[in-house]
Structures are given as structure tokens and as C-alpha cells.
Amino acid sequence: MTAEDYTVEVPASKPAQTSVPVHPLLAERWSPRALDPATVLSDEQFTALFEAARWAPSWGNTQPARYLAARRGEPTFDRIHGTLSRGNKGWTSNAAALAIGVARVVDEDGEPMPYGEYGLALATENLVLQAVAEGLYGHQMAGFDRDAARAEFGIPAEFEPIVAVAIGGLGSLAGMPERLQEKELRPRTRKPLAELVFTDTWGQPRF
Known part of the structure; x- marks a missing residue:
């Protein structure tokens, strides 16, 4: 399949195909790369x-999540x-x-911070779902240089830098490499619940 086989429109919605209904914020969350260069975030x-x-939960309310953040056009x-x-x-x-x-991984006494990365993950999911609520999209990335950051x-x-996040509005496939166009148009999939949730003994599906 070549780029010519595609339209230049990214699906405005790629709702999750769930076994039972879930909240629209969860069903509508996905991670496009085709972002609109004209989208501007208000203050x-x-x-x-x-x-x-x-306001994400954290172990003992330690609040280990920190962020370095800026809007397009800022240094x-x-x-x-x-x-x-x-x-x-x-x-x-x-x-x-x-x-x-960025997650705090060492506490003020110099001891390892329990669940620091987990706390950052919870906070970042809150951030991404807030983006969905605003009609925006958040794409989380492991692909960045932690040492450079x-x-x-x-x-x-x-503190340990863990994840990068891009936030924006939905754009067009025009000009994107073919491999990225394919990813944008690929259906969203997940493993079935039977492979994820067990009961009685490990590997015994609950659903």
C-alpha cells in the first residue's frame, strides 16, 4: 500500500471497541502523530x-510528578x-x-521514593484525559534522550525524566511519511480481557 492509496484525512474519532461501554473520555483517547500546526492552547x-x-493519586500523597512544559513558539x-x-x-x-x-525517585532523606514512577504515570494519564476533555490529543513518548533532558x-x-508528551489538535496526513500514515489509520487494538484478568488461579480468565 502506498501513500496514494490513502485519503489525507485522519479519522476524527477512533473509539475503542470495548466489551461493555466505558466513559467517552477513555473510549475516545488515542495517540495521533498527525497534529495540526494551527492549534493553539489558551492559557x-x-x-x-x-x-x-x-490532582492525581500518589503513594502517601507524596506527589512525585514534575513536568517541564511549554507551548509552541516558546523557547x-x-x-x-x-x-x-x-x-x-x-x-x-x-x-x-x-x-x-519527571518522577521523584529519591526522597528528602536520600531514600528511594516508593512508587515514584507509578505516581508520574497516574498524573500523566490525568493530563492526557484532560486533553481529551478539551477536544485535544496527547501522545506519550519514550523516544527522547533522558541524559540530554x-x-x-x-x-x-x-529526579528521573521518564516520558515526553505532545499535546495538540488533529491535523492531516499530508506530507507524513508512509510508515506514519499507516500507523495513523491502523485500527486500535488491545488484548482481550481473558488474557488480562484472572480468577481462582493465574491464567484462569475472569471474563
């Missing part, structure tokens, strides 16, 4: 992403963009905002 929208992250956006992998740099320049999620922003040793 309130941008703040709300991180306010949502702030910090370009600095975050510079830490991304080559593949991610190719499409994230159209994002309305970029962020790097640490050096660029002076991240202390007791």
Missing part, C-alpha cells in the same frame, strides 16, 4: 492539563523538542505543547 487549557495532573518548547528522538522530532514540531514528565534543564539527581 486556561494549558494550565488545566497540569492542574489535572496535580522551552524548542529545547524539549531538541531532546526527542529523530523519529519523534519529525512530527512533534506541529504540537501545540510539549512536556517532559537532564543536562538541558538541570534536572537534579533525585
Whole structure:
């Protein structure tokens, strides 16, 4: 299949095919790369992403999640963009905002912070779902240089950069490499519940 076989429109919605209904915020969440370079986040929208992250649960209310964040056009956006992998740099320049999620992994007494990465994950899911609620999309990425991010922003040793996030509006497939077009149009899939949830003994499906 070639790029000519595709239309240039990304599906506006790719709802999850669930065994029972789930909340629309969950069903509609997906991670496009085709972002609209014209999308701009208002001050309130941008703040709300991180306010949502702030109210995520965490072990003992330790709140280990931190973020480096900026909107497109701000110098910090370009600095975050510079830490991304080559593949991610190719499409994230159209994002309305970029962020790097950082987890506290050592507490104030110099001891390992329990569940620091888990806390960051919960906060970042809140951030992404807030984006969905605003009619936006969040794409989380492992493809960035942690050491480069640490050096660029002076991240202390007791914190670990874990994830990068691009937030924006839905754009077009036009000009995207064929391999990325294929990913954008590919149906969303997940393993069945029978492979994920067990009862009585390990491997015995609950559903």
C-alpha cells in the first residue's frame, strides 16, 4: 500500500471497541502523530492539563510528578523538542505543547521514593484525559534522550525524566511519511480481557 492509496484525512474519532461501554473520555483517547500546526492552547487549557495532573493519586500523597512544559513558539518548547528522538522530532514540531514528565525517585532523606514512577504515570494519564476533555490529543513518548533532558534543564539527581508528551489538535496526513500514515489509520487494538484478568488461579480468565 502506498501513500496514494490513502485519503489525507485522519479519522476524527477512533473509539475503542470495548466489551461493555466505558466513559467517552477513555473510549475516545488515542495517540495521533498527525497534529495540526494551527492549534493553539489558551492559557486556561494549558494550565488545566497540569492542574489535572496535580490532582492525581500518589503513594502517601507524596506527589512525585514534575513536568517541564511549554507551548509552541516558546523557547522551552524548542529545547524539549531538541531532546526527542529523530523519529519523534519529525512530527512533534506541529504540537501545540510539549512536556517532559519527571518522577521523584529519591526522597528528602536520600531514600528511594516508593512508587515514584507509578505516581508520574497516574498524573500523566490525568493530563492526557484532560486533553481529551478539551477536544485535544496527547501522545506519550519514550523516544527522547533522558541524559540530554537532564543536562538541558538541570534536572537534579533525585529526579528521573521518564516520558515526553505532545499535546495538540488533529491535523492531516499530508506530507507524513508512509510508515506514519499507516500507523495513523491502523485500527486500535488491545488484548482481550481473558488474557488480562484472572480468577481462582493465574491464567484462569475472569471474563
